[in-house]
Amino acid sequence: GNSVTQMEGPVTLSEEAFLTINCTYTATGYPSLFWYVQYPGEGLQLLLKATKADDKGSNKGFEATYRKETTSFHLEKGSVQVSDSAVYFCALLAFGNEKLTFGTGTRLTIIP
Amino acid sequence: EAGVAQSPRYKIIEKRQSVAFWCNPISGHATLYWYQQILGQGPKLLIQFQNNGVVDDSQLPKDRFSAERLKGVDSTLKIQPAKLEDSAVYLCASSLWGGQMQEEQFFGPGTRLTVL
Numbered sequence: 001g002n003s004v005t006q007m008e009g010p011v012t013l014s015e016e017a018f019l020t021i022n023c024t025y026t027a028t029g030y031p032s033l034f035w036y037v038q039y040p041g042e043g044l045q046l047l048l049k050a051t052k053a054d055d056k057g058s059n060k061g062f063e064a065t066y067r068k069e070t071t072s073f074h075l076e077k078g079s080v081q082v083s084d085s086a087v088y089f090c091a092l093l094a095f096g097n098e099k100l101t102f103g104t105g106t107r108l109t110i111i112p
Numbered sequence: 113e114a115g116v117a118q119s120p121r122y123k124i125i126e127k128r129q130s131v132a133f134w135c136n137p138i139s140g141h142a143t144l145y146w147y148q149q150i151l152g153q154g155p156k157l158l159i160q161f162q163n164n165g166v167v168d169d170s171q172l173p174k175d176r177f178s179a180e181r182l183k184g185v186d187s188t189l190k191i192q193p194a195k196l197e198d199s200a201v202y203l204c205a206s207s208l209w210g211g212q213m214q215e216e217q218f219f220g221p222g223t224r225l226t227v228l
Contacts, residue, residue, distance in 0.1 A: 004154070036219075043116070043203065044155070044219035089154055099168060100217065102154025 002027045006090045006103030013080055013110055021075040021106050023064075023090035031092040033057075033066055033073040034100070038087045047075075047088070082110045114138065116220035118204050124226045130192040133223045137185070137206030143167075144181055145217060146189050147203040155203055161187065191225075199227045 007022040025031065035047040035057070048057030053068035062077045073090060090103040117136040125131050137144050142163050147155035158177065159169040163184035172179070176195070181187040191198055201224050205217040 006154075041221070043221040044205075046216050049216075091154070099157050099160065100155070102156070104152065104154050 002031070002092060002094050002101045004090050004092055004101055004103035007106050008104070010107040010109060013108070015082055015110055015112050016079045017110075019075070019077040019080045019084075019108070021088055021090075021108070023073045023075065023103060025071050025073065025090075025092050027071075027092055027094050027101075029095040030068070031094045033064070034091045034093065035062070035064055035073070035075050036089040036091060036102075038089065038105075040086070044089065080108075080110050082112055084108060085110050116204055116206055116218055118202075118220040118223055120223055121221065122224050122226075124228065125194055126228050127196055128193040130190065131194055131225060132188050132190045133202050133204075133225075135187045135189070135204030135220060137187070137204070138218055140208065141206035141218075142184070142209050143207045144187050145205040145207075146179055146187070147205065149201040149203055149222070151200070158189070194225075194227045196227050199225055201225070 003026045005024050032051045034049045036044045037047045038044050048059040050057040050066035053066055056065045064073050064075045087105045087107045089105045091100045093100055119134050144161045146158045148158050149155040158172045159179045160167040161181040164181045177191055179189045201222040203222045204220045207215045207217045
């Protein structure tokens with residue numbers, strides 16, 4: 001079946017540090033890949049996505065590249081801010097199926 | 113544009129009681145999803161509606177959970193009777209059609225259920 005394995009948290013970084021949150025997946029065929037973010041007290045929001053191999057999704061300074069050879073979709077940001085503190089979820093959508101499969105989430109805290 | 117609305121935001125009940133959650137999707141969105149998010153885990157799909165028909169309810173515990181989407185708009189999710197392990201956040205999401213792989217699902221703020 002389909003599954004997403006995500007870097008365990010929590011992750012605590014200082015402001016302006018470099019961020020990487022690892023995500024690997026298992027799926028039949030070629031899924032679409034997503035990063036969702038959940039800010040305190042709010043619902044899940046789509047942060048970025050990639051629909052085919054070597055695509056790079058980007059938004060708000062975050063980036064992730066769809067790596068078919070390593071079945072990975074790692075989230076990166078060059079300089080994090082306090083406002084980036086949230087829980088980040090990696091997810092996949094398998095071909096022909098609208099059911100999102102989520103990772104367990106990584107809680108990120110940025111300290112000033 | 114108004115987002116996905118859910119109510120209540122919080123609910124505390126005792127085991128064996130009943131509870132219902134309500135969701136109002138984004139106007140015009142044909143597809144509606146209910147997810148269960150247990151603490152420390154990612155959301156898990158319970159049921160998916162396309163208009164007022166069920167597309168996927170394979171992970172819905174049908175002995176105690178039920179859901180309906182009358183008129184293809186609002187939806188309610190019910191648990192009867194509740195168990196301790198039902199404590200979770202229940203998320204509602206909607207998408208425009210559900211027929212495209214790249215289509216974004218928009219999530220509501222969720223209802224946090226605590227079963228004592």
